Amino acid sequence: MLPTPGLPSFDYIQPASPADVTKMLLKHDGDARLFMGGTDVFVRMRDGFITPKFLIDVKRLPGMTAIKFTKRAGLTIGAGASMNAIARHPAVVEHYPILAQAIDSVASYQLRTRATMGGNLCNASPAADTAPAAIVLGANLVLYGRRGERVVPAEKFFLAPGKTALKPGEFLLRIEISPLPKGAVGKYMKLGRNAHGDLAIVGVAVLGYPDKRAKSGYAFRIALASVAPTPIRSPQAESVLMSSPITPEVIARAATAAMETAQPISDVRSSAEYRRAMVKTLTRRALEAVVDLMHGT
Amino acid sequence: MSQHSITLTVNGTTERATVPSNMTLLTMLREVLVLTGTKNGCAAGECGACTVLLNGEPVNSCMVLAVEADGAEIVTVEGLAHSAPDKAGEAGRGHTSPVTTGETGRGHTSPVTTGEDRWGLDAIQQAFVDLTGVQCGFCTPGMLISARALLDRNPHPSEAEIKDALRGNLCRCTGYTRIVEAVKQAA
Numbered sequence: 001m002l003p004t005p006g007l008p009s010f011d012y013i014q015p016a017s018p019a020d021v022t023k024m025l026l027k028h029d030g031d032a033r034l035f036m037g038g039t040d041v042f043v044r045m046r047d048g049f050i051t052p053k054f055l056i057d058v059k060r061l062p063g064m065t066a067i068k069f070t071k072r073a074g075l076t077i078g079a080g081a082s083m084n085a086i087a088r089h090p091a092v093v094e095h096y097p098i099l100a101q102a103i104d105s106v107a108s109y110q111l112r113t114r115a116t117m118g119g120n121l122c123n124a125s126p127a128a129d130t131a132p133a134a135i136v137l138g139a140n141l142v143l144y145g146r147r148g149e150r151v152v153p154a155e156k157f158f159l160a161p162g163k164t165a166l167k168p169g170e171f172l173l174r175i176e177i178s179p180l181p182k183g184a185v186g187k188y189m190k191l192g193r194n195a196h197g198d199l200a201i202v203g204v205a206v207l208g209y210p211d212k213r214a215k216s217g218y219a220f221r222i223a224l225a226s227v228a229p230t231p232i233r234s235p236q237a238e239s240v241l242m243s244s245p246i247t248p249e250v251i252a253r254a255a256t257a258a259m260e261t262a263q264p265i266s267d268v269r270s271s272a273e274y275r276r277a278m279v280k281t282l283t284r285r286a287l288e289a290v291v292d293l294m295h296g297t
Numbered sequence: 298m299s300q301h302s303i304t305l306t307v308n309g310t311t312e313r314a315t316v317p318s319n320m321t322l323l324t325m326l327r328e329v330l331v332l333t334g335t336k337n338g339c340a341a342g343e344c345g346a347c348t349v350l351l352n353g354e355p356v357n358s359c360m361v362l363a364v365e366a367d368g369a370e371i372v373t374v375e376g377l378a379h380s381a382p383d384k385a386g387e388a389g390r391g392h393t394s395p396v397t398t399g400e401t402g403r404g405h406t407s408p409v410t411t412g413e414d415r416w417g418l419d420a421i422q423q424a425f426v427d428l429t430g431v432q433c434g435f436c437t438p439g440m441l442i443s444a445r446a447l448l449d450r451n452p453h454p455s456e457a458e459i460k461d462a463l464r465g466n467l468c469r470c471t472g473y474t475r476i477v478e479a480v481k482q483a484a
Contacts, residue, residue: 009298012318012364039360042321043341055318057365084354108465110355110443111342196464 007045013056018144021056022169026146034058034171036080037114039107040123058171059116069095074179079118079172083130084109086117096177098186098205102133105190107197118172121157124164124230125199131158131231132205132223133188139177145170158230181219184209185293187286190225191278193269200226201270202278204258206286208294214242216250218294222283227262227275234261237283246291255284303367307332308376316363323347323358325366326373334374334438338467345466348439349373355446357465374438377419377445421445421483430479432470439466444480453484 013032015021024032033052035041036059044050059065059080066078069091077086086092087100106112106120106129120130121141134154141152145167152165154175159165166172186207192198203225211219220241222234237258244250264275304313307330314329323340326332326349338346340359347358350372421444424430431437440463447454447462454462459480460473468476 006324007319007321010318011299012301012362037360038362039342042360046340107342108345109446109462110345110348110357110465111360113351113354113356114342114360 007042008048008051010045010052010055013054014060015056015058018061018171018173021058021061021171022145024054024056025171026169028054029168032056034122036116036119037082039111039115040119064173067091071179073176075177077117077175077177079122079174080116081118083112083115083117083120087112095180096137096186098188098207099130099133099137099177101186101188102129102190102203102205105129105188105192105197105200105203111197117175121154121175122164122166122172124158124160124162126161126228126230127200127203127226128231129188129190129200129203129225132203132225133186134175134177135223135231135233136186136205136207136221137177137180138221139175141175142173143170144173149173151176155233160229180207181209181211183294185290187289187293189282189286189289191282199269202226202275202282204279204282204286206283206290208241208287208290210294211242216242216245218242218246220254220287220290222254222258222286224258224262224279224283226269227264227279229263232261234258234283236261241287251284251287251291254287255280258283301364301367303364305366305368306370308372314363318362318364320363321359322349322351322356322361322363322366322371325363326358326371332373332375336435336438338435338439343465343467344436345439345443346436348442348466350442350446353446353449355443372442374441377422377441379417419445421448421480424479424483425476428475428479428482430472430476432468432472436466436468436470440468440476444476444483447480448484454480456481 031052032054034056064078064080067081067089068076075091083103087103092100117130120128139154141154141157143150143152146169157165184207188205190203191201205223207221208218220238222237223231225231237254240254240257259276259280262276262279264272266272298317300315300317302315316325323337326335335349335358336346338344342357342360348355349358351369421441443463443466459477
């Protein structure tokens with residue numbers, strides 16, 4: 001059957017305020033859905049997986065597409081800011097290049113004109129490319145709901161495939177990323193079935209920075225995509241790197257520890273065994289890249 | 298289902314339409330405005346055949362609601378040729394227009410006209426013609442729009458940048474080599 005460009009019936013709503021959105025979500029429990037770029041929602045509607053009666057265009061709310069940066073407060077990304085706008089923002093390019101790397105690995109340029117980081121996080125796909133980057137960057141997610149705003153760290157946001165810490169009536173307003181520790185560098189590495197924007201078989205984000213408290217002199221944050229029910233951090237691998245001087249052997253041990261953190265499934269993109277092996281390989285490569293960058297080579 | 302009155306600019310012309318919530322920009326362009334150059338391929342944001350410029354940036358028009366395009370400026374493949382007269386003197390944009398054809402130094406001759414370029418093809422269109430960047434032609438409108446958008450934001454892209462910018466445009470004839478060569482020529 002030829003694909004149809006048509007979508008099932010629904011009412012398009014432009015809310016006037018965050019309170020409006022919450023009211024609608026609570027009133028039409030299950031029948032109202034939010035959308036930003038629509039790049040996930042529309043596909044799932046066409047495929048018949050979801051049939052919302054109301055689609056609420058939250059990116060039209062004031063400030064939802066804003067991207068702001070100050071040296072003191074860091075980066076604030078409106079939940080409706082497009083991926084391209086984020087990846088090309090001068091502050092992201094200069095201070096948070098790992099975020100641009102994660103975004104540029106998503107689908108295609110024209111899709112990223114529409115796709116948003118907010119939507120990518122809220123869909124809570126285990127394979128979401130911006131999720132591991134958000135986790136290693138220590139991003140905070142500012143949610144709006146009945147009681148106003150509350151903040152949830154990205155690391156605690158993902159509960160299960162498609163399930164987040166969002167409560168009924170709540171939605172994501174913005175993503176806040178503090179200034180990084182001095183000398184921090186990051187790397188996102190992704191393996192897909194092709195080199196051109198496929199969903200991740202494995203995604204690995206590594207952030208490293210000088211830390212006097214660590215025996216190795218460096219601290220690392222490592223997060224993995226597509227190898228567990230949610231994007232996850234690998235504290236085991238991180239502690240290997242904290243406790244001894246960074247040598248190729250220690251990097252190899254950390255990569256093995258990351259592999260042991262993963263709990264992958266087999267699916268159409270990869271077997272679980274291959275995923276595990278690739279967590280090890282990509283973690284090693286990302287760590288080598290980060291160490292090289294920190295040493296300025 | 299609710300209806301929405303929208304006003305938008307398509308290839309420089311102001312258009313008004315009343316559209317249902319679930320109508321995509323792609324459907325509106327093809328079936329309301331009868332601009333059938335934009336193609337419906339996968340309807341899932343994967344193949345790029347429906348790519349158009351929305352406020353200067355390429356989008357998959359199957360993934361945009363018509364109502365969201367209210368107030369927007371759209372350029373489809375039909376708008377590439379002859380889109381240049383007002384920009385004819387603008388340096389660096391690289392359009393081959395009726396006015397500038399003789400001055401580009403490339404000596405393009407349209408395959409249909411003689412002597413002068415009545416079609417006013419954009420430089421990227423002319424390059425696809427010159428280098429046979431077209432086989433069945435179904436992906437071509439999307440390829441042209443993505444390539445035009447790339448050259449607008451990066452007038453001198455490397456081969457890797459060209460391939461990256463076109464990765465959302467699938468050519469099932471697999472004629473990618475000549476397409477990439479054409480973008481290089483137009484750059």
